[in-house]
Amino acid sequence: MKGTPRFVTTTVEVEGRTEERVVEVPAFPVEPWGPEAQLKHVGARARRADGLLKTMGRAPYVTDVRRPNQAYAAIVRSDVARGRVLSIDTAAARALPGVLDIITHADVPARTRLFLPEITYLGQPLAAICATTPAIAEAAAALICIETERLPHITTVSEAETSTALARPGHSHNLMGGGPKVVERGDVSAALAAAEVVITREVRTPCALHSALEPHAAVAEWEGDRVTVWESTQGIFRVRDNVAKAFGLSLAQVRVICEAMGGGFGAKNNAGAHTFIAVAFAKRLGHAVACVVDRPGEQIDTGNRPSTWQRVTIAATRDGQLTAIDLEATVPLGISGWEESPGDIYHELYACPNVRTSVRIAYVNTGAMAAFRAPGHAEGSVGLEMGMNALAQALAMDPLALRERNIATHDQRRGRPYTGNRLAECYAEGARRIGWAARATRAPSAPHRRRGFGVASQVWSTGGGPPAYATVRLNPDGTAEVLAGSQDLGTGTRTILAQVAAEALGHRLDAVRAVIGDTATGPYNGNSWGSMTVASLTPAVRMAAEDARRALLDAAAGILNVAVDRLATHEGRVAVRDDERSLAFGEVTAKLGNVMIQGHGSRGPNLDAAGIVTTGAQFAEVEVDTETGVVRVLRIVAVHDAGRIVNPTLAESQLEGGIIQGLGYACFEERPLDARMGRPLALGLHDYKIPTHADIPLIDGHFLDGADPQANTVGARGIAEPAIIPTAPAIAGAVADALGVEVPDLPLTPWRVLAALQRRSP
Amino acid sequence: MRLTLNGRPVDADPPGETTLLDFLRDHRGLTGTKRGCDRAECGTCTVLLDGEPVYSCRTLVHRCDGRTVETIEGLGTADAPHLLQEAFVAEDATQCGFCTPGQIMAAVAVLARDANPTDEQIIAGLSGNLCRCGTHPKIVRAVRRAAAAMRTASHG
Numbered sequence: 041m042k043g044t045p046r047f048v049t050t051t052v053e054v055e056g057r058t059e060e061r062v063v064e065v066p067a068f069p070v071e072p073w074g075p076e077a078q079l080k081h082v083g084a085r086a087r088r089a090d091g092l093l094k095t096m097g098r099a100p101y102v103t104d105v106r107r108p109n110q111a112y113a114a115i116v117r118s119d120v121a122r123g124r125v126l127s128i129d130t131a132a133a134r135a136l137p138g139v140l141d142i143i144t145h146a147d148v149p150a151r152t153r154l155f156l157p158e159i160t161y162l163g164q165p166l167a168a169i170c171a172t173t174p175a176i177a178e179a180a181a182a183l184i185c186i187e188t189e190r191l192p193h194i195t196t197v198s199e200a201e202t203s204t205a206l207a208r209p210g211h212s213h214n215l216m217g218g219g220p221k222v223v224e225r226g227d228v229s230a231a232l233a234a235a236e237v238v239i240t241r242e243v244r245t246p247c248a249l250h251s252a253l254e255p256h257a258a259v260a261e262w263e264g265d266r267v268t269v270w271e272s273t274q275g276i277f278r279v280r281d282n283v284a285k286a287f288g289l290s291l292a293q294v295r296v297i298c299e300a301m302g303g304g305f306g307a308k309n310n311a312g313a314h315t316f317i318a319v320a321f322a323k324r325l326g327h328a329v330a331c332v333v334d335r336p337g338e339q340i341d342t343g344n345r346p347s348t349w350q351r352v353t354i355a356a357t358r359d360g361q362l363t364a365i366d367l368e369a370t371v372p373l374g375i376s377g378w379e380e381s382p383g384d385i386y387h388e389l390y391a392c393p394n395v396r397t398s399v400r401i402a403y404v405n406t407g408a409m410a411a412f413r414a415p416g417h418a419e420g421s422v423g424l425e426m427g428m429n430a431l432a433q434a435l436a437m438d439p440l441a442l443r444e445r446n447i448a449t450h451d452q453r454r455g456r457p458y459t460g461n462r463l464a465e466c467y468a469e470g471a472r473r474i475g476w477a478a479r480a481t482r483a484p485s486a487p488h489r490r491r492g493f494g495v496a497s498q499v500w501s502t503g504g505g506p507p508a509y510a511t512v513r514l515n516p517d518g519t520a521e522v523l524a525g526s527q528d529l530g531t532g533t534r535t536i537l538a539q540v541a542a543e544a545l546g547h548r549l550d551a552v553r554a555v556i557g558d559t560a561t562g563p564y565n566g567n568s569w570g571s572m573t574v575a576s577l578t579p580a581v582r583m584a585a586e587d588a589r590r591a592l593l594d595a596a597a598g599i600l601n602v603a604v605d606r607l608a609t610h611e612g613r614v615a616v617r618d619d620e621r622s623l624a625f626g627e628v629t630a631k632l633g634n635v636m637i638q639g640h641g642s643r644g645p646n647l648d649a650a651g652i653v654t655t656g657a658q659f660a661e662v663e664v665d666t667e668t669g670v671v672r673v674l675r676i677v678a679v680h681d682a683g684r685i686v687n688p689t690l691a692e693s694q695l696e697g698g699i700i701q702g703l704g705y706a707c708f709e710e711r712p713l714d715a716r717m718g719r720p721l722a723l724g725l726h727d728y729k730i731p732t733h734a735d736i737p738l739i740d741g742h743f744l745d746g747a748d749p750q751a752n753t754v755g756a757r758g759i760a761e762p763a764i765i766p767t768a769p770a771i772a773g774a775v776a777d778a779l780g781v782e783v784p785d786l787p788l789t790p791w792r793v794l795a796a797l798q799r800r801s802p
Numbered sequence: 803m804r805l806t807l808n809g810r811p812v813d814a815d816p817p818g819e820t821t822l823l824d825f826l827r828d829h830r831g832l833t834g835t836k837r838g839c840d841r842a843e844c845g846t847c848t849v850l851l852d853g854e855p856v857y858s859c860r861t862l863v864h865r866c867d868g869r870t871v872e873t874i875e876g877l878g879t880a881d882a883p884h885l886l887q888e889a890f891v892a893e894d895a896t897q898c899g900f901c902t903p904g905q906i907m908a909a910v911a912v913l914a915r916d917a918n919p920t921d922e923q924i925i926a927g928l929s930g931n932l933c934r935c936g937t938h939p940k941i942v943r944a945v946r947r948a949a950a951a952m953r954t955a956s957h958g
Binding site: 103175251252689698 | 841942
């Protein structure tokens with residue numbers, strides 16, 4: 041043991057940001073499963089573990105939690121974008137039968153930052169009501185009278201830069217970092233001056249809303265000085281930490297449970313106002329309180345993908361080799377949020393020695409942003425890929441050939457290799473599947489309709505990383521449980537953890553169950569974000585299972601009186617090599633009684649010397665009606681290289697999901713804003729249109745066979761975010777191809793299409 | 803008032819403004835029917851009223867007096883799931899699963915109208931049911947699969 045430190049530091053990429061983290065070095069080495077590994081459960085189309093429960097209506101979502109004497113909270117929100125609370129009159133609401141309690145700023149711990157009297161966006165919570173039923177709480181909310189003083193607000197980047205008004209009280213400027221964030225590699229000005237061909241395009245992308253169908257929701261219940269919170273979340277441990285900090289509790293006083301949740305997509309990464317309201321009321325009232333955000337609240341105050349403006353300039357040699365990429369972009373972030381830059385993908389996706397991005401991110405008086413599936417990359421890829429299409433046109437080059445000419449062979453941001461980048465194969469396979477070479481022969485279905493084809497590519501860091509932990513234990517009857525403090529967003533976490541554990545144990549899949557979603561029972565895991573869960577957690581599960589298997593073999597060796605190295609496990613039996621003797625796992629564990637076989641697994645450090653990315657290409661075929669301007673997406677072909685696919689069925693589901701969200705982003709989704717009042721106008725799912733069954737194209741999603749043993753011991757990388765990145769630009773490229781004119785702003789609604797057609801032929 | 807809920811008579815006296823959704827979830831504890839928007843936009847609250855799909859969040863429970871209401875809980879059991887439930891599992895037509903009960907109830911109505919529906923009929927019948935995970939292709943496949951299984955079962 042001497043000389044081997046237990047903890048070391050490693051680099052982890054989360055949503056495009058790099059973090060240094062401490063990592064526990066695994067207690068024993070685990071040989072990675074390479075591409076040649078013969079695996080039975082990993083890679084199989086195992087059925088979703090909680091699929092039947094979901095179809096029965098019996099999956100326990102947070103909005104379905106019912107505790108004894110549970111009461112319901114409603115949130116009262118600001119109807120001005122910037123101002124000050126002068127008074128709050130709660131008398132009428134309090135008099136309503138069934139109202140139990142009302143809280144405002146003075147009633148909650150300062151660290152909750154709830155109900156701040158300084159109003160910085162429309163929709164900011166100012167008070168909350170608790171009643172015996174949700175209907176009474178909502179009715180009472182309408183009876184609260186709040187007197188406010190309005191102050192000037194800002195909603196755009198140009199206002200943020202020129203106005204004397206400040207979006208945030210107590211700050212001296214509106215721009216994040218006080219000015220543009222400029223990142224440059226090489227010498228862009230010199231490269232542009234010397235360029236053979238240069239194009240410039242301006243592109244706008246809309247503000248998009250996550251729109252999970254289960255609203256943000258929390259149920260809180262205190263028992264003495266401890267609180268249990270059921271939260272619809274992507275990170276039970278993060279919610280635990282948020283609640284403990286806000287209420288001045290120790291971590292041991294807070295338990296967070298999320299057994300089933302109805303979608304997150306980046307908007308459910310933290311405790312929210314609803315969480316703290318439920319916790320505060322539950323403490324005051326002494327019984328459980330649920331706080332479910334209503335749909336207008338979801339639309340205004342639970343996060344969004346901010347809009348962007350991007351001006352992209354790309355230079356190339358006449359034969360299509362990129363020599364410079366220059367981006368200027370602005371992002372009206374909302375009242376708070378982190379730096380999600382459309383610039384990052386410009387440095388990464390295509391090989392180019394000279395790249396400069398200058399991004400101005402402004403705080404404005406609208407609801408806070410929240411990470412939304414591939415934050416930054418989904419926006420940036422629209423500008424970059426539309427620029428590439430314009431360049432292809434200027435060069436009279438096939439847009440696919442231009443991309444194939446400029447594949448990034450290494451991690452240009454950090455000057456290191458990739459563990460693998462098979463984008464060239466993705467292009468070739470995708471082109472074959474969509475019939476790229478013969479695309480000109482595809483006739484439209486009517487004379488006033490036009491067919492078009494587009495292609496776009498994707499890169500996203502999907503290496504995951506520590507800390508991630510799992511326990512695998514064998515019960516006396518030989519069945520196994522995987523314990524991990526993770527959560528299943530609908531991605532299939534439960535299912536793949538059982539697959540990996542069954543594989544490493546040599547067990548039957550139906551004898552292994554994953555227990556997740558509870559900070560009190562499972563060891564720590566991070567949020568399910570950044571396409572990180574598979575690559576972070578499955579190696580920990582594998583190690584825990586290998587650890588348990590070692591103990592099982594030790595026990596079996598004693599029973600069978602043979603050396604451990606003569607034993608192997610297969611489908612729930614321990615067998616002696618070159619011998620007919622074998623024991624079922626249950627026969628071994630039964631002999632141990634209640635002595636537990638329990639394996640500990642931790643995720644080892646990342647390989648810092650190489651970048652770990654998922655890459656891919658998507659192709660779109662569209663038909664555009666030139667009379668109505670309606671875009672119909674007919675087909676999407678997607679080919680991605682995500683290393684080993686643990687469960688192809690679940691991976692395809694997620695890939696289709698990303699594509700369909702990308703289609704919505706391209707074609708329909710947009711949160712309009714009344715800038716004069718600072719008021720978001722789409723308060724429901726009719727005004728904010730997401731794709732329906734009638735909008736879905738044929739989707740041909742495909743993953744390259746393979747595994748990435750350098751990435752981690754399972755050889756798998758993430759897919760959630762890679763799936764959405766190329767969809768919108770591929771569709772936009774196809775629409776431009778169909779019309780012979782670009783539609784520079786998303787979404788590609790009929791009036792934008794018709795306006796572009798008019799520009800072409802006035 | 804009296805209604806038939808999942809095949810059983812139920813006597814109740816809910817307040818006049820009670821929606822069918824609140825009645826099911828909060829009075830009867832039938833939380834399989836979901837409240838996604840509470841404003842007739844998302845379809846997660848879809849149940850069958852006399853066999854026709856309705857948004858239960860916009861249906862007053864008193865309008866159901868003397869009528870028949872079917873929810874996901876009445877469809878099948880874990881030991882004997884409905885063919886649609888089996889098909890949804892087989893095709894992996896759930897991701898987060900929050901829209902699933904509503905999709906399945908809408909699909910029951912589609913298959914009751916036509917035992918051999920075209921894809922267009924399936925899509926039209928389910929278009930009032932949103933899904934944000936993007937499970938649509940597999941949902942349509944599952945309905946097709948269930949239709950085939952039901953035809954086989956009825957001929958068999």
